[in-house]
Amino acid sequence: MPHPLAGSSSEEAVGGDSTPSPDLLMARSFGDKDLILPNGGTPAGTSSPASSSSLLNRLQLDDDIDGETRDLFVIVDDPKKHVCTMETYITYRITTKSTRVEFDLPEYSVRRRYQDFDWLRSKLEESQPTHLIPPLPEKFVVKGVVDRFSEEFVETRRKALDKFLKRITDHPVLSFNEHFNVFLTAKDLNAYKKQGIALLTRMGESVKHVTGGYKLRTRPLEFAAIGDYLDTFALKLGTIDRIAQRIIKEEIEYLVELREYGPVYSTWSALEGELAEPLEGVSACIGNCSTALEELTDDMTEDFLPVLREYILYSDSMKSVLKKRDQVQAEYEAKLEAVALRKEDRPKVPADVEKCQDRMECFNADLKADMERWQNNKRQDFRQLLMGMADKNIQYYEKCLMAWESIIPLLQEKQEANGFQLVFIPWWSL
Amino acid sequence: MEQAPRDPERQLQPAPLEPLGCPDAGLGAAVGKEAAGAGEEDSGVDTMTHNNFWLKKIEISVSEAEKRTGRNAMNMQETYTAYLIETRSVEHTDGQSVLTDSLWRRYSEFELLRNYLLVYYPHIVVPPLPEKRAEFVWHKLSADNMDPDFVERRRIGLENFLLRIASHPILCRDKIFYLFLTQEGNWKETVNETGFQLKADSRLKALNATFRVKNPDKRFTDLKHYSDELQSVISHLLRVRARVADRLYGVYKVHGNYGRVFSEWSAIEKEMGDGLQSAGHHMDVYASSIDDILEDEEHYADQLKEYLFYAEALRAVCRKHELMQYDLEMAAQDLASKKQQCEELATGTVRTFSLKGMTTKLFGQETPEQREARIKVLEEQINEGEQQLKSKNLEGREFVKNAWADIKLCSHADQYVQKGNSSLDQC
Numbered sequence: 001m002p003h004p005l006a007g008s009s010s011e012e013a014v015g016g017d018s019t020p021s022p023d024l025l026m027a028r029s030f031g032d033k034d035l036i037l038p039n040g041g042t043p044a045g046t047s048s049p050a051s052s053s054s055l056l057n058r059l060q061l062d063d064d065i066d067g068e069t070r071d072l073f074v075i076v077d078d079p080k081k082h083v084c085t086m087e088t089y090i091t092y093r094i095t096t097k098s099t100r101v102e103f104d105l106p107e108y109s110v111r112r113r114y115q116d117f118d119w120l121r122s123k124l125e126e127s128q129p130t131h132l133i134p135p136l137p138e139k140f141v142v143k144g145v146v147d148r149f150s151e152e153f154v155e156t157r158r159k160a161l162d163k164f165l166k167r168i169t170d171h172p173v174l175s176f177n178e179h180f181n182v183f184l185t186a187k188d189l190n191a192y193k194k195q196g197i198a199l200l201t202r203m204g205e206s207v208k209h210v211t212g213g214y215k216l217r218t219r220p221l222e223f224a225a226i227g228d229y230l231d232t233f234a235l236k237l238g239t240i241d242r243i244a245q246r247i248i249k250e251e252i253e254y255l256v257e258l259r260e261y262g263p264v265y266s267t268w269s270a271l272e273g274e275l276a277e278p279l280e281g282v283s284a285c286i287g288n289c290s291t292a293l294e295e296l297t298d299d300m301t302e303d304f305l306p307v308l309r310e311y312i313l314y315s316d317s318m319k320s321v322l323k324k325r326d327q328v329q330a331e332y333e334a335k336l337e338a339v340a341l342r343k344e345d346r347p348k349v350p351a352d353v354e355k356c357q358d359r360m361e362c363f364n365a366d367l368k369a370d371m372e373r374w375q376n377n378k379r380q381d382f383r384q385l386l387m388g389m390a391d392k393n394i395q396y397y398e399k400c401l402m403a404w405e406s407i408i409p410l411l412q413e414k415q416e417a418n419g420f421q422l423v424f425i426p427w428w429s430l
Numbered sequence: 431m432e433q434a435p436r437d438p439e440r441q442l443q444p445a446p447l448e449p450l451g452c453p454d455a456g457l458g459a460a461v462g463k464e465a466a467g468a469g470e471e472d473s474g475v476d477t478m479t480h481n482n483f484w485l486k487k488i489e490i491s492v493s494e495a496e497k498r499t500g501r502n503a504m505n506m507q508e509t510y511t512a513y514l515i516e517t518r519s520v521e522h523t524d525g526q527s528v529l530t531d532s533l534w535r536r537y538s539e540f541e542l543l544r545n546y547l548l549v550y551y552p553h554i555v556v557p558p559l560p561e562k563r564a565e566f567v568w569h570k571l572s573a574d575n576m577d578p579d580f581v582e583r584r585r586i587g588l589e590n591f592l593l594r595i596a597s598h599p600i601l602c603r604d605k606i607f608y609l610f611l612t613q614e615g616n617w618k619e620t621v622n623e624t625g626f627q628l629k630a631d632s633r634l635k636a637l638n639a640t641f642r643v644k645n646p647d648k649r650f651t652d653l654k655h656y657s658d659e660l661q662s663v664i665s666h667l668l669r670v671r672a673r674v675a676d677r678l679y680g681v682y683k684v685h686g687n688y689g690r691v692f693s694e695w696s697a698i699e700k701e702m703g704d705g706l707q708s709a710g711h712h713m714d715v716y717a718s719s720i721d722d723i724l725e726d727e728e729h730y731a732d733q734l735k736e737y738l739f740y741a742e743a744l745r746a747v748c749r750k751h752e753l754m755q756y757d758l759e760m761a762a763q764d765l766a767s768k769k770q771q772c773e774e775l776a777t778g779t780v781r782t783f784s785l786k787g788m789t790t791k792l793f794g795q796e797t798p799e800q801r802e803a804r805i806k807v808l809e810e811q812i813n814e815g816e817q818q819l820k821s822k823n824l825e826g827r828e829f830v831k832n833a834w835a836d837i838k839l840c841s842h843a844d845q846y847v848q849k850g851n852s853s854l855d856q857c
Contacts, residue, residue: 229698232694232695232698233695233698236691236694236695236698239691240688240691240692240695243684243687243688243691246684246687247681247684247685250677250680250681250684251681253677253680254674254677254678254680254681256677257670257673257674257677258674260670260673261667261670261671261674264663264666264667264670265667267663267666268660268663268664268667271656271659271660271663379701379702382702383705386709
C-alpha cells in the first residue's frame with residue numbers, strides 16, 4: 001500500500017522530520033512495505049542529489065516500531081491566519097490517518113492553534129508523568145523583534161509542531177493517550193477543554209498523590225549518569241547555539257560589505273572600453289555569491305537554530321521528570337524506613353509501602369525505556385541536522401564556485417585577444 | 431646654499447641620451463640610432479660599460495630581503511629591510527647566465543631613483559613603486575612593514591619596477607639607472623649631484639596652470655579625467671575589499687569555536703563520539719584556512735594598487751603638459767602685448783589708454799632718441815620672446831608627441847614583465 005502521506009504537500013517531503021527509527025540505515029528488506037519516494041520524484045529546488053542527508057529527507061520509511069506495523073500517521077500543514085475582533089492568530093491543519101480501533105474514522109482533519117498544542121502538552125505531562133514528553137517550540141515571542149506572522153516564522157513553527165506530534169505518534173504509550181486522541185479528532189476542542197476531564201492513567205493518578213517534601217539521599221547510579229549527561233548536553237548545545245548565532249551575525253555583516261563591493265566593479269566598468277565586459281561580469285558574479293550567502297544564512301536561521309533550542313527545552317523537561325522520579329523513590333525509601341523502625345508489622349509490608357515500591361519501579365522502567373528511545377532519536381536527529389548544515393554550506397560554496405567559473409572563459413578570451421598573459425585582469429589599454 | 435648653481439642644460443647631458451627639444455628625436459629614430467650605434471661598438475664579453483650594457487640580454491632580479499639595523503640621519507638606531515638586486519647577462523650562444531652585478535638597496539633608494547626619473551622624464555609615465563606604507567589594510571598585522579608577507583610582496587613589486595624601467599626604450603638607457611644597478615657606494619651622492627630636486631616643478635605652479643590653462647590638448651584633458659575617475663573608483667574598491675576581507679576573516683574564525691565545543695560534546699557521547707570529534711577537527715581546519723586565502727588576495731590587491739599608482743603617474747604627465755601649455759600661452763600673451771607696444775611707439779598712435787600716453791600729454795613728448803632706444807629694446811624683447819615662444823611651442827609639441835607615444839607603450843609594457851623575469855631583449 002502506498003504511503004498514506006504520499007499525496008501530501010512537498011513541504012512534508014523536504015522537511016522530512018518524521019522520526020526515523022534506528023533501523024534506518026540497516027540493509028533490510030521491508031517486504032511489501034518498500035522504500036517509496038513521495039511525490040514520485042525529486043522535489044524541485046532541494047539539496048543536491050548526491051548528499052545522503054537529502055536522501056534521508058526524501059525517503060519516507062515504513063518502519064516497524066516494537067514489532068508492529070505503523071498504523072497512525074499525523075501531519076501538520078496549511079497554516080492560515082485568522083483575524084478576529086479580539087485577536088489575530090494562526091491555525092494549522094492536522095491530518096490524521098489511522099487504522100487503530102481507538103479512532104472511529106480512518107481519517108480526520110482538524111484545525112488547531114498554538115495554545116491547543118500547549119494545552120495538549122500540559123495534559124500529557126499531567127497524565128503521563130513517568131514519560132518524557134517532547135518539547136514545543138518557544139511560546140513567547142517578543143513582539144516587535146520577530147514578526148509572528150512572517151512566512152519564515154510561521155514555517156519554522158509549523159515544522160516544530162509537526163515534529164512534536166510525530167514524536168508523540170511514535171511513542172508506544174503516549175500515542176494512545178486519550179487527550180491526544182481528542183486533540184487529533186475533536187471538532188470542538190474548546191468544549192472538551194472546558195469539561196476539565198482529568199483522564200489520568202493509573203500511574204498518573206498514582207504519581208499525582210506523591211507528596212513532596214521527601215528528600216532523596218542518593219540518586220541511583222544510572223539515573224545520576226543520565227542527569228549528568230543531560231546537564232553537559234544542554235550546556236554544549238547552548239554553546240553551539242551561541243556560536244551559530246554569532247556566525248550568522250558575522251555572515252550577515254560580510255554580506256553587507258559584499259553588496260557594496262560588487263557594484264563598484266560596475267562603476268569601474270562604465271569607465272572602460274575593452275575591460276567593461278569582464279568587469280561587469282565580476283560585478284554580477286559577486287552579486288550571485290551575495291545571493292547564495294543570503295540563502296545560507298536564512299537556512300541556518302530557519303532550520304539549524306530551532307532544532308538546537310528544541311533539544312535544550314527537551315533536556316530541561318527531562319530533568320524535571322528525573323526529579324519527579326527522585327521524589328517517588330524518596331517517598332518509598334522514607335516509608336520503608338519508617339516501617340523498619342516500627343517493627344510491628346513485620347514481616348508483612350504494609351499496602352501503601354508496597355504501592356510506593358510499585359510506583360517507583362514502574363517509573364524507573366518507563367523512564368529507562370524512554371531514555372533509550374530518546375537517545376536513538378537524538379542520534380538520528382543530530383545526524384540529520386549536522387549533515388544538513390554541512391550540505392547547506394557545501395551548496396553555498398558550489399554556487400559561488402559556479403559563479404566564478406562562469407566568468408573565467410570571459411576573462412581568458414579577453415586576455416588572448418589582447419595578447420596578454422596576466423593572471424587576472426588584463427592591463428588596461430586606452 | 432650648499433651647491434653652486436648649475437647650468438640646467440648641462441645637467442641634462444649625462445642622463446638621457448637625447449635631450450628634450452630635439453626636433454627629430456622620435457622613438458623610432460631613437461631605437462634606430464641605438465641599434466646603429468651597437469654595430470659599431472666593440473662588445474667585449476667581459477667589459478660591461480654603460481654603452482654596451484644593453485647589448486646583451488639582461489636579467490634583473492630582486493632576489494632576497496634582509497633585515498638590517500643601522501643609524502639614520504639623526505644618528506638614531508633604526509631597523510630597515512634591504513633588498514638584494516642581482517643582474518645577470520645571458521650569453522647569446524649558450525644561454526648561460528653570468529652574474530655581473532649584485533648589490534643591496536633599501537626602499538628609500540628606490541624612491542630616490544624614481545623621483546629622479548620623474549623630474550628628468552616628465553613626458554614618460556614612470557612605473558610605480560610598491561607602497562611605502564601598507565594602505566587599505568584589513569587587519570592590523572598587515573600594517574607592519576616588517577611583516578614577512580608584506581616584505582615578500584614588496585620584493586615582488588620592486589622587481590617589477592626595475593623590470594619595467596629596463597624594458598622601457600627611453601628609461602632603460604638612463605645612466606643613473608645603470609649606476610643604481612651597478613654602483614653600490616656613492617650612488618646617492620651621484621644622484622643628488624645632478625641637482626634634480628631643483629628642477630622639479632613646484633606643486634603650486636602646477637596647480638595654478640591647471641586652473642588657468644586655456645587650450646590644453648584634448649587628449650590630455652580626457653586622459654586626466656579618466657585617470658582621476660580611475661583613481662577614485664579603485665580607491666573605493668580597495669577600501670571595500672579591505673572591509674570584505676575583514677568580515678570574511680571573522681566568519682571563518684568564529685567557526686573555530688565549534689572545534690572545542692564539538693570535542694567536549696564528543697566526550698559524553700557513545701556512538702556519536704567519533705563523528706563529533708571529527709567534525710570539531712574539521713572546523714579547526716576550516717577556521718585556519720582563511721589565513722592563506724587572504725594572503726593570496728593581497729596579491730590581487732597589490733595589482734589593483736599598481737593600477738592606482740599608474741593612474742597617478744599618468745596624471746603627473748598630464749599635469750606637466752598643462753604646465754607647459756600654460757607657459758606657452760603666457761609667453762604668447764606676453765609677446766603679443768610687447769608687439770602691440772612696439773607698434774604703438776613706432777607709429778605714434780595710442781590705440782589704447784596707457785600711462786605713457788597720459789604722461790606724454792602732460793609732460794610733453796619724449797625725444798626721438800629716447801623713443802628710438804625704447805623701440806630698440808622692445809624689438810629685442812620681441813625677438814627674444816618669439817624665440818622663446820618658438821622653442822616652447824616646439825617643446826610642447828615634442829612633449830605631447832613623446833608622452834602620447836609612451837602612454838601607448840604603457841599598454842603593452844606589462845607583457846615584458848609578465849613573461850617572467852627572463853631575458854629582456856634590448857629595446
